[in-house]
Amino acid sequence: MNTRFKKTVVSKSPQETMKIGEEVAHILMKGDVVAFFGELGSGKTTMIKGICKGLGLPQVVKSPSFVFLRIYENGTTVYHFDFYRMKKKEELVNTGYDEFFYNQGIGLLEWADRVRGFLPESRFEIVMKVLSETEREIQISHTMDEIRERTQKKRADKMDK
Ligand SMILES: Nc1ncnc2c1ncn2[C@@H]1O[C@H](COP(=O)(O)OP(=O)(O)OP(=O)(O)O)[C@@H](O)[C@H]1O
Ligand SMILES: [Mg+2]
Numbered sequence: 001m002n003t004r005f006k007k008t009v010v011s012k013s014p015q016e017t018m019k020i021g022e023e024v025a026h027i028l029m030k031g032d033v034v035a036f037f038g039e040l041g042s043g044k045t046t047m048i049k050g051i052c053k054g055l056g057l058p059q060v061v062k063s064p065s066f067v068f069l070r071i072y073e074n075g076t077t078v079y080h081f082d083f084y085r086m087k088k089k090e091e092l093v094n095t096g097y098d099e100f101f102y103n104q105g106i107g108l109l110e111w112a113d114r115v116r117g118f119l120p121e122s123r124f125e126i127v128m129k130v131l132s133e134t135e136r137e138i139q140i141s142h143t144m145d146e147i148r149e150r151t152q153k154k155r156a157d158k159m160d161k
Helices: 014-025 044-054 089-094 097-101 112-118 147-160
Strands: 006-011 033-037 069-074 076-082 106-110 124-130 136-142
Touching (some): 006 014, 014 044, 089 112
Parallel strands (some): 033 124
Antiparallel strands (some): 006 136
């Protein structure tokens, strides 16, 4: 039986997509990578805004237009990558990406399909589809099926503090 975690929701507005992002933030832990897939305007950056809000990062989140990476910091560090304009894989290697993917921050990666071979084996995946002008299908999963376990762990961590 395939019991792999996969949740699909439909958002009816950018605000709702942000709220879903805030919820996702609550299960994220340091060192996590979230790979976003989905066409132009499907809502990846909007969702990332919600995640950052949920993580308590007040910065203005926008698509990194001429850079691949923006860093937001406030106790938690977020590495916001956008690989849309990346032409060659070598450009990724030059960013020293693995330091970002495997350290104590949280990596949020737009256009993750462009760097598929570089993604860590254990990662969240968020697939966004445009259903209509205001509706987006959002599919959330984890490649290692760790979501339920970690929700419990995170709650326990909070109680320890
Ligand atoms: N339900 C929805 N969720 C998210 N965005 C929506 C929704 N309905 C409409 N939109 C609009 O779709 C656009 C999404 O833009 P956003 O920058 O988040 O997409 P993106 O996937 O990051 O695009 P890009 O690939 O260019 O980076 C915004 O203009 C937003 O207002
Ligand atoms: Mg974007």
